[in-house]
Amino acid sequence: MYRAEDRHFWFVAKHRLLNDLLLHELKFSGKPRILDAGCGTGSLLASLSGYSIGVGIDPDAIAIEFCRRRGLKLLARGVIENLGLASDSFDAVLSSDVIEHLDNDLAAVKEIYRVLAPEGSAIITVPAIPWLWSSHDLALGHKRRYTRRSLKRLLFDAGFKEIKVVSFMSATAPVVIFVRLIRKLMRVSNSGETMTYDIPDLVNRLLLWVLDIERRLVIGGFDLFMGTTLVAIVRKPME
Numbered sequence: 001m002y003r004a005e006d007r008h009f010w011f012v013a014k015h016r017l018l019n020d021l022l023l024h025e026l027k028f029s030g031k032p033r034i035l036d037a038g039c040g041t042g043s044l045l046a047s048l049s050g051y052s053i054g055v056g057i058d059p060d061a062i063a064i065e066f067c068r069r070r071g072l073k074l075l076a077r078g079v080i081e082n083l084g085l086a087s088d089s090f091d092a093v094l095s096s097d098v099i100e101h102l103d104n105d106l107a108a109v110k111e112i113y114r115v116l117a118p119e120g121s122a123i124i125t126v127p128a129i130p131w132l133w134s135s136h137d138l139a140l141g142h143k144r145r146y147t148r149r150s151l152k153r154l155l156f157d158a159g160f161k162e163i164k165v166v167s168f169m170s171a172t173a174p175v176v177i178f179v180r181l182i183r184k185l186m187r188v189s190n191s192g193e194t195m196t197y198d199i200p201d202l203v204n205r206l207l208l209w210v211l212d213i214e215r216r217l218v219i220g221g222f223d224l225f226m227g228t229t230l231v232a233i234v235r236k237p238m239e
Contacts, residue, residue, distance in 0.1 A: 002066045005043035009204050010169075013211035014096065014229070015044045017168060018123055020219050021233060022092055023051070025121040032091035037080045037112060038098030042067035055090075057083060081107040085115050093122040097229075100126050100142045109158035116236045122160075126151060128167065128230040132176065151230055160234040166218055167227035171210045176228050 005011045026032050032052050036045040039056030040063050048054035055074040056067055064075050078084050080095065081104055093112045099105040112122050127137070130145045137145065146154075148165045155163050217224065218231070 002041040002069075005041060007204070008199065009207040009211060011043060013208055013215060014125065014168070015047050016212070017215045017218060017231070018044065018094055018096060018125070019047055020215065021123055021231070022048075022094070022121070024219060025123070025233060025235075026092055028091060033089065034092045034094065035083075035085070035090045035115060037083070037093055037095040037108075039063070039067060039075070042070045042072050044094065044096055045072055046070045052092075057085075080111060083111045083115055087114050088117045090115050091117055091120045093120070095122070095124045097125050097127065099124065100144055100146070101140075103143060105144075106154060106157060109154055109160075113159045113236060118236055118238045120236050122232075122234050122236070124151075124155075124232045124234070125168070126230050126232075128228055129173075129177075129226070132228065146230055148230060151232055155232055155234055159236075161237055162235040164233045166231050166233075167224040167229070168214065168218060168231050169211070169229040170224040170227035171214050172207065173226055173228050 005015075022034070034048050034052045034054050036048070036054060036056045039045045039058045042056060042063075045054050045056040045067065049072075053074070054072075055076070056064075056072060057076045057078050057080070058064055058067075059077065059079045061077060064077050067075050076084075080098060081102065093116050095108070095112060099108050102108050109124070112124070116122055127142060127145045128147070130147060133142075133145055151165055152163055214224065
């Protein structure tokens with residue numbers, strides 16, 4: 001993951017989208033305080049450094065060490081379900097493809113709500129389309145995939161009232177759906193699969209170009225019909 005994050009289309013396209021959404025959502029003077037909840041090996045957190053004070057938290061000691069290799073310093077080891085950070089302390093919170101790994105996703109989102117300052121924004125991404133569940137999800141350690149309805153209900157139960165959910169990775173969805181359907185029809189085993197980020201460079205660049213177009217559509221307010229990723233943009237109300 002550390003090697004792939006800066007070049008693989010899936011990471012690069014998503015990180016560009018999240019940065020664009022942050023800049024679109026945040027109304028700030030100076031550098032906003034942004035928490036990357038589940039920062040992994042730190043590529044997304046590093047991309048925030050030009051315009052914010054970015055803080056990363058992750059439960060994995062190896063992930064934190066990789067973040068340090070990127071020169072990141074504002075780091076903590078901890079779980080999202082119990083962040084151990086002050087309430088109302090961040091202007092924005094990111095959590096990219098994290099809560100689907102947790103047994104208690106509601107506790108995690110409640111913690112995101114708690115540490116977010118009033119009128120602050122959170123952006124949360126999750127895998128979509130539950131019937132696409134496959135050995136890929138098992139290899140990644142997923143507990144679930146989400147629908148728009150289930151994600152909105154989760155966010156509402158955590159306290160958010162201003163909720164917007166959009167699809168992303170729509171351009172790659174037909175291929176993913178086709179492959180998963182074939183595997184199901186052929187009854188390919190859902191065990192033993194490992195995760196790899198190997199992809200031919202030409203294919204990687206082509207997919208990134210397509211997803212850059214998709215990203216511009218999302219930023220422009222166009223809600224794509226279906227994608228393998230759901231992106232939730234929420235705002236904490238004044239209390």
